Amino acid sequence: MQIKVEKTALVLIDLQNGILSRNCAPYTAEEIIGRAKALVKAFTEKGGFVVLVRVSTLDGKDMLHPSTDVPATQSIELPEGWDQIVPELAEIPGTYTLTKRQWGAFHGTDLDVQLRRRGIDTIVLGGVSTGIGVDMTAREAFQLGYNQFFAEDVMGAADKEMHDYVRTNIFPRIGRVRSSDDIISYL
Template sequence: MNQLNGNHLKGEERAPLLDWNKTSLVVIDLQKWISSQYAPYSAEMVIANSAKLANLFRNKGAFVNLVHVSSKDFKDIPSPKLDTTVPRLNLIEGWDEFVPELGVTETDHIISKKQWGAFHGTDLDLQLRRRNIDTIVLCGISSGIGVDTTAREAFQHGYQLIFAIDAMTGFTKAEHEHVRDVIFPRIGRIRTTEEILEGI
């Protein structure tokens, strides 16, 4: 990871990575519809690392946002005309419920979205601004869709971004590596889960 993290590992002493009063965790789409087909990290690893981050933020009294896609009839979900067929969703019973490993608490803010990004059509920006949040730590599934779209929206809204890079994964390794290497370094900072837990 050292080569991905740019200058943050140099020897000089730096300020703490996170100001808990101004930083929020945003967890993307860790719900029961996820499958086992992800790369480079497994869904199990992403869920475990995201749960560690959620527990850290809760213990610090910081703002945790859990984002999921939900719909009663799918008439409120975009239905674009495409040249290719997209993979079918894993719509098991309770598909829109969060995975139990996240341990949803009463202090978590729940965002129900109808598209890839977590800002459009939700109160996420409103709730962040009312709490004077200026920094977002992002994780979830998938790197190049829900996470990337939310990251670009956050960037355009003026938020600082930290990517928990091993607490997210793509449908393919290429998808994850593209946003990790091309997009994320232009709009935020990349850290491992362990680095965030250690505050570096």
């Protein structure tokens, strides 16, 4: 199997200070960051497009607030720097940082435009949380017609069960689930 780097983007979701400071399973934040860094390096060395997606808010009013059974935490204090990409990835030159205001990276952002203008038709996806930001972005990408590879070992969730459910039941229906080492070998 081969991935054409000129037609593929690496999109990493919410690998930022305030997200990775929480519990990650089945992989630790350190494991996810290490593998993400290897993917970013492999892509950038070959001239590939890398998108580091972060979630942020100015005052909370720019985020979604629908009525749900499990309401979002109201008026939480966000520590300084919570929305910054982790330093291990932020320091790598040649990446594009995108800010989103909801779970998915496509809605309300210029991600689709950035990809299409570069002739990209395939996405390698990773990040946290497997069952929230990564899953929503994957479903949006599927609806937009992108081919997808899921770097399963560059993802984490609040618990192993959520990660495993999405990895086993959702991702194989909308793309290909592979390890980061396999994806690097396909480049």
